[in-house]
Amino acid sequence: MQLHTCLLLALIIYSYEAFSFIIHSRIHSRPSSKTYALRDGDDFESMRLDESKLPDEERERLVRIRQLTKEADEFAKQVGFVVPDDDDDFDPDDFGTEVPVRDTDWSGQSSLDTVQLSNNNWGDMTSRVGLAVTDVLALLTFAAIGRNNHGEGFDFLALIVTAAPFIASWLLLSPLLGSYSRGATSSKGGIPVGIAPGWLVSTALALTVRGVTKSAVPPTPFIVVSMVSTFGLLSMYRYLYISLVGETSDEEKRRAGAFEVFKMVGSLIKRW
Numbered sequence: 001m002q003l004h005t006c007l008l009l010a011l012i013i014y015s016y017e018a019f020s021f022i023i024h025s026r027i028h029s030r031p032s033s034k035t036y037a038l039r040d041g042d043d044f045e046s047m048r049l050d051e052s053k054l055p056d057e058e059r060e061r062l063v064r065i066r067q068l069t070k071e072a073d074e075f076a077k078q079v080g081f082v083v084p085d086d087d088d089d090f091d092p093d094d095f096g097t098e099v100p101v102r103d104t105d106w107s108g109q110s111s112l113d114t115v116q117l118s119n120n121n122w123g124d125m126t127s128r129v130g131l132a133v134t135d136v137l138a139l140l141t142f143a144a145i146g147r148n149n150h151g152e153g154f155d156f157l158a159l160i161v162t163a164a165p166f167i168a169s170w171l172l173l174s175p176l177l178g179s180y181s182r183g184a185t186s187s188k189g190g191i192p193v194g195i196a197p198g199w200l201v202s203t204a205l206a207l208t209v210r211g212v213t214k215s216a217v218p219p220t221p222f223i224v225v226s227m228v229s230t231f232g233l234l235s236m237y238r239y240l241y242i243s244l245v246g247e248t249s250d251e252e253k254r255r256a257g258a259f260e261v262f263k264m265v266g267s268l269i270k271r272w
Helices: 003-029 055-077 121-127 129-149 156-177 191-214 220-244 256-270
Strands: none
Touching: 003 121, 121 156, 129 156, 129 220, 156 191, 191 220, 220 256
């Protein structure tokens, strides 16, 4: 690792020295360009430097630059970079086969961030499965608390039946109302606004379905508790989700999640 680091630092130093040398040459020596170019035909790419017409000072600088470039290339090869032997014979195949960005193995490198555009449809939800699972867990928690308050023992099947109207309504309607858009998870403070339309419509539908299946209008206290509880639990679980996964804001200073931090640290460790 130390040898690799030393070689890389040496490469940077040599590159900087060569660059400084070139800049110095351009600032302090501005000869006439008419006598320095030989031209074969009208092809611009065929232009070559006529070194025989250069002053001695410039020829020395040119030799120095070439020497620095050669040494930098040698260091680059030792570090592991691919350096063509001759620019005139450059072949893109020297650098391997091109691989689509999404198929690139980013192991040990900075990961690639991809953005899934929001369309306020079910596609938003299917592209964010983790968020959908989080919401389902929140509604299952609501059903479990309700059953426990009514003295009903734990029964997984009965729990699913109790939560089913709320889960089905949420998954059916909330994606169409922006609950799975990037804006809905752009910040922790924006969670209530992001879920409000989907929560209001889906919970109302769930209570209606429950009333139909029970053949009775749900009592007012039950309606109030259901509305408040589902909103609070969905908000709380999404707060935890954003804390782990990170915000989806397009702002430059968005807050990263715990998983992103661990991923970055792991990437840095793999590099070394």
